[in-house]
Amino acid sequence: MESPLIRKLRQFIPLTPGEKAALGRIGGHVQPARPNDVLLDQGRGTGVAVLLHSGWAIRHRTLRDGRRQIIDFVLPGDLCDPSCYFQRQADCAVSAITDGTYSLVRASEILDLIAASPRLGAFFWWLDAQEGQYLRAHLVAVGRLTAYERIAYLVWELWTRLRAVGLVEQNTFLLPANQALIADATGLSHVHVSRTLSRMAREKLLRRLDRRYQILDPARFRQIAQVEDITVSRRLPEAVAARLKRY
Amino acid sequence: MESPLIRKLRQFIPLTPGEKAALGRIGGHVQPARPNDVLLDQGRGTGVAVLLHSGWAIRHRTLRDGRRQIIDFVLPGDLCDPSCYFQRQADCAVSAITDGTYSLVRASEILDLIAASPRLGAFFWWLDAQEGQYLRAHLVAVGRLTAYERIAYLVWELWTRLRAVGLVEQNTFLLPANQALIADATGLSHVHVSRTLSRMAREKLLRRLDRRYQILDPARFRQIAQVEDITVSRRLPEAVAARLKRY
DNA sequence: ACGCCGCATTAACCTGGGTTATCAGGGCTA
């Protein structure tokens, strides 16, 4: 069984046999996970990352009173998150939301890898940077989009990421999360998630069957989610300058 | 004039003369900035980061209709953001909000540095990881805290970061931002920011004079902002530091 | 000395989305 890391990295650069061997060595001890299993606890000073072989997980933070924010979804093959090596304590918990398999990767393993191969170091950094991009987009969505736009953004993000790993067919994908999870990811209540998803179905934007989602109109979806503005970017238009003057 | 990068990095490890020389070489061409100057444009495919020598800046993203989210504040000495090297286009703009000086650092400069010295690579990654922590905390705040808590969090974050660079005295610091900026950072309206800051003054949590903020009750502030739940230690773990020394 | 502008404050009003609660399927176990 090939390591998910090798599978991921070699999409981008050819790996030397030495690098492959080194990569293959990390992420041993594959363990099974069940929904709601905590793979990595918030506040634990472990210096480990989670390599998710299969299944879905979430990275989330929970306040004492129970309010919870999902930072991001962890998809099969993701390493979450390599930069935790530089922290004393995990600042988020990672929990499985489906059945799956994972392994824990210790800081030292990756740091040795970086020392041995700077370009692998850069590569892990790059993976981390990608995550940063999604994170910033997520922040914009939660901070400045309406509920309708926000959910459109979430669906669009997942669609995009799942497509990249071959888990989308006919614009349809599985999102194994109940509406309470979607609420925690978007900063909404589960009731309003339900309202909003129903509205999207009514408006023929989205079709749902259990937890399979089909995007019926990708172009309108992008537009509603303001994807252009959120993920890539554009110049500052006149209208914006005018508006900013009002402040 | 010593480069801000050298000043920052040598707090953590002794630098070799070669490393110092290499670090000194990047971030030349120091330029002046004025409030509202765009140091780096959203969507530009430049692969450059901003090294802020003095003054304050913001990293932000603006939607077509003028809604804007501030991703974070860039303080004097910050490199914002090194991971942009891995992007084709900047996903955020960086704008000055005070007078200051900065230089643009090209991707190639940092990448060469990483190749020459893996441990410098690890350090840049670490800087980036810290930013990631603040970003995740910011997301939790915007997604799940009330306006009151959110503003408490922002003030606390800035207080903490400014203290680390010696810009806090008697729990007092300068926040050179108008309330519209604070609103864009917290996902609120500027009216509500005003209301909330007034409330904090009324409750003897915060004193304001122009844009100088004094935290009157740090303990209660931490509690309101739910800092314990939101953030964790930001120091480099011993184990990592030790390992990097060996490189 | 005047007018302008940016900014903070405050009031009045409104609404998007939260809260609470009920009901209606499945899917599971027994």
Add this chain to the structure above:
DNA sequence: TAGCCCTGATAACCCAGGTTAATGCGGCGT
């Protein structure tokens, strides 16, 4: 076949925070 639990839909009500607008003030240019 009944009893649960998990989940989603929907309704009724509520409120935190948005919107709009007016006021006041201090700094600045002329």
